[in-house]
Amino acid sequence: MKAIILGAGRxxxxxxxxxxxxxxxQVTFFDAMPAMVESLNRExxxxxxxxxxxxxxxxxxxxxxxxxxxxxxxxxxxxxxxxVFTACGGKNLKSVGATLASAFKKMAAAGKLHVSNIxxxxxxxxxxxxxxxxxxxxxxxxxxxxxxxxxxxxEAVILCTGTGAPDPSKVTxxxxxxxxxxxxxxxxxxRIKGEIPxxxxxxxxxxxxxxxxxxxxxxNTSVATVAYLGRLLGKTYVAxxxxxxxxxxxxxxxxxxxxxxxxxxxxxxxxxxLAFSKRAKAKYTDPDxxxxxxRIGRDPIRKLGPEDRFIGPMTIAINAGVxxxxxxxxxxxxxxxxxxxxxxxxxxxKMRREKGIDYILENVSKLDLNGPVAKEIKAxxxxxxxxxxxxE
Numbered sequence: 152m153k154a155i156i157l158g159a160g161r162x163x164x165x166x167x168x169x170x171x172x173x174x175x176x177q178v179t180f181f182d183a184m185p186a187m188v189e190s191l192n193r194e195x196x197x198x199x200x201x202x203x204x205x206x207x208x209x210x211x212x213x214x215x216x217x218x219x220x221x222x223x224x225x226x227x228x229x230x231x232x233x234x235v236f237t238a239c240g241g242k243n244l245k246s247v248g249a250t251l252a253s254a255f256k257k258m259a260a261a262g263k264l265h266v267s268n269i270x271x272x273x274x275x276x277x278x279x280x281x282x283x284x285x286x287x288x289x290x291x292x293x294x295x296x297x298x299x300x301x302x303x304x305x306e307a308v309i310l311c312t313g314t315g316a317p318d319p320s321k322v323t324x325x326x327x328x329x330x331x332x333x334x335x336x337x338x339x340x341x342r343i344k345g346e347i348p349x350x351x352x353x354x355x356x357x358x359x360x361x362x363x364x365x366x367x368x369x370x371n372t373s374v375a376t377v378a379y380l381g382r383l384l385g386k387t388y389v390a391x392x393x394x395x396x397x398x399x400x401x402x403x404x405x406x407x408x409x410x411x412x413x414x415x416x417x418x419x420x421x422x423x424x425l426a427f428s429k430r431a432k433a434k435y436t437d438p439d440x441x442x443x444x445x446r447i448g449r450d451p452i453r454k455l456g457p458e459d460r461f462i463g464p465m466t467i468a469i470n471a472g473v474x475x476x477x478x479x480x481x482x483x484x485x486x487x488x489x490x491x492x493x494x495x496x497x498x499x500x501k502m503r504r505e506k507g508i509d510y511i512l513e514n515v516s517k518l519d520l521n522g523p524v525a526k527e528i529k530a531x532x533x534x535x536x537x538x539x540x541x542x543e
Contacts, residue, residue: 152176152348153232157219157247158239159187161313165328167236167272169199169209170336174350179228180216183239190326191216197326202314203439204332214326219250226257233348234268236307237282241275242453248285255290259297266345268303270338274371276364276458279306279342303344306359308337308366312434317441331440337362361417365424368413368464370431373405375460376481377435378447383484383540389442393435404477406432412468412475450495451488457517461485462524469523479531486511486532487541508532 154171156163159182171178182188191197191214201207217224219239229235239247251269258264271278283304287295311333316322334352339359347355356362374389380401381392392398406428413419434440454460461482468475486508490496502511508529512518518525535541 152234153179153228154234154236155179155181155225155228155232157181157235157237158183159191159216160238161315161328161330162272162309162311163236163238164191164197164211164326165199165313165330166309166311167238167336168211169330170334170350170352172199172209172211173334173352176234176350179232180214181219181221181225181228182216183219183243185218188216188218194324194326197324197328200316200327200329201332202317202329202441203437207332219247222250222253222257225250225254226261226263229254229258229267230261230263230265232267234270236270236272237278238272241273241278241281244271244273244275244278244281245285248282248287249289251282252286252289252294255286255298255302256294259294264297264301266301266303268305268343268345271304271306272309272336273306274309274367276367276463278363279304279339301344303342305339305342306363307339308363310335310337310366310370310430312440312442314440314442315446329441331434331437333434361413361419364417364463365413365419365427367460368467369406369409369424369427370434372409372460372464372478372481373402373428373431374435374447375454375485376405376478377402378444379451379481379484379488380540381444382448382488382490383535386444389435389444389447390438390440392444393432394438399436401477401480402432402435405481408468408473408475408478409464411473412464412471415473416467416471445490445493448485448488448490448496449493451485451493451499452495452515455482455485455499455511455515462516462518465524465527469527475527476531479527480535482528483531483535484540486528487535 154176159180195214196212199209312331314329336353337356340355340357377393380398386392410424414421465475465478512525
């Protein structure tokens, strides 16, 4: 088997490549950054380090990479590929869809259409939907019909963390990457075209349902809370923040609220959700997983969006009769996230200072200022000010 990976970041060249290599699947990388492509082709190999488990480290050899804009090469590789995985960031899915549409047209013109599947590996609500829309809107009616016939567009849930080097001073290969010891990738089976392959560490899950929302509203909400609160308290690392005696009780409260919200609001199995949240806390409190709070907190404007990791679960919670006080504390901390190296954080800080919290809640989070979610967040801001965690 052969696979294409669009996006050679930590998840793409780390976690996804790890599983593909363990299944003896040949991988070709495509990345939007010329510097990344140049580095991969120069080094030709790198190591996927498993955090806390060096015996599981995996050497990736015979590395080949191209720029995503090279749709001729993308079409040529796709002619032989069984799977295309995206790990390019959810906000880029529409533009990636246009690129894939261009490659599909060239593959169709060459008479090389065959059954294949595209799988999104993104922390994003409805990534397969966004990607497919981006593809179809760039195809003619006839091309769209052929696409639907030959190509599945499915999505996976990424439970594994990819990080930078625990000790950057010891890095000898800039392409080396570090991943959590979690070799498991669930994929929506019902959107897959053709025969389901038998792959180790990959589960094609029927009735995928709200699994992606469960992941984002459990893992992403909790780790974002840890990151933003930790940033207020001057913490550097996620595990450092998650284990802080002032933050850990809030983290536990977040899990309690999310568990109730998803069980009552989305009908998720209670036993499954409790196990999900326990795994999440174990992950973020694990000192072997070196991740910085500024990386987790980056792009706060997107993360304050109406369906993202704070407003989404808070809305579900309130509609289910659950008071999301701890999630609101994370959201309040996000409103005050400062990082001069993060363009979104700089813009958010400027917006907050010039126009105020109400403006952000109304225009970014799309909230009714008199509604329960906005009131909960504003109360949380006052709580953090009283604690001395927010200083204006």
